[in-house]
Amino acid sequence: MEDSKIIDLYFARNEQAITETDQKYGRYCFTLANAILNSQQDSEETVNDTYWKTWDSIPPKRPVVFKLFLAKITRNLAFTRWREASAQKRGGGQMEAVLEELEGCIPATGSVEDGLNLQDLTAAIQRFLSTQEEQSRNVFLRRYFFVESTAEIAARYHMKPDTVLRTLSRTRSKLKEYLRKEGYGL
């Protein structure tokens, strides 16, 4: 079923919308959740929670790209669950490595503000990514939004894994410098 038709079902408060969403994007959401959580049960529950949150969000929201609307919800829910799990020393998977890599993007010095505004930070990252080559940008997003492994990224783009690693390293260094100039830091 086309995304626009699925969204219309949400607007009509027809619960068939959830079934159609599950059929079309269930595996997609699960893959993203599992990349973060590395747990089938936790990932299944995250996917279910995604559906409920989507049901609550539409209407009034009308997503332009429904698939990525779901991806963002799934990612946030999975990350919240991952944080709870990591506090209990559970987990595994790619998340710890992803966070360690991102920590390397944070400048050591910079202005310190009370109450970091995430929207401003997102805008800064977006400005940075707009200056990058498409391949570098894609690799960055596959790793740090979708939490894909370097092997998965290499397979997706027919790159050598070493090339993926070097691309990520270069992009992180550039992001670190960019954030330093924008005034972000530890």
Added chain:
Amino acid sequence: MKKEELFLAIGDIDSAWLERSEMPSHRKEELIMKRKPTRLLRNVLIAAAIMTILAVSVYAGVNQSNIRRGSNIVDIVVETESNEYREVPPLYPQRIPEGYKLYFVSDTFSLQQTIIYRDIEEKQEIELRIMVSGGVGERDVSNTEDVTVKGYPAKLYTWHTWFNDIRILTWKDEEWNVGFSIETADPEVDILDFAESIDIGEPLVPTYSAEWGQALNEIGDYRITALPDGLEEARFSACPLKYGNDWQSYIRRLYSDKITTDRDILFSIDHFVSENEEIDPNEKLSCYIQLYMTNHDDPCELVTVQGMPGAIAGEKIVWYLCGDGFYTRFEISGKGLTPEDLRMLAESVVCMNDHS
């Protein structure tokens, strides 16, 4: 800044970029054509294939999972068999928990009225529904307890959600012949005492009633001018754009003989703001028909209403008015109305004001 904050900030990146990252590199085809896979690349491809197979196997398990959490789905409904025309009496609690205030009062247009109380910190709510007919809907309850309210048998459910446990109290009051439901996630609320205090008071003013005029200005004061003898406007409800997230507004009129509900005619107008400048009313109508056909077997008949595309579906006629950045759906429905009745009523609709 913490690494977790950086991860969260990346989560709100423009969807267009995320979408492009899902496409393989534009050089993919060139690479495949120009060189044979090296051993390393072949191994990576095999690993990717194995991961895909594993993902499909896991998905098969996911697909079997119950979309609804739990297994105790209860449909909480208050039944009524009477077709007598009734108004909803002004019933509400006379004792409100400390720290709570009246927050929202719905109109009494439908056969349910919703009254919401919020605590001062606006973190907790108590939702009261007074139902002439209808119900709360399905809830996945984890616990059911038999209690009494004002001597009438009642049910106290616990609805386990991901975020909290919600208690739902339902009962039917035989004296007033209405059903009640109270829902709250606040464990400190004495829900039974709250219920016991319900009595008739001064009519509460619906929260949106002061804005009805604005909705009429936004949408238009459309009325049916060829009503059958004996019918008059019995109920009215409206909601302007500012309470519809600046996206939706509506007007509802119920025409009745105020004796029975057998001859009621419902006239609904739903107005939507859209980012598109060119909206095709035929496309909107087609979507409506498709949705209708997913739940009904009777066919839809395409019609034209005052020059606008429409359809007759069962005992309902619908038509669309579209313009730059908006579309409006008109509906007239009623038990026993024939296609000829519906056409006549629709053609008699007139706008009584100059609207925006």
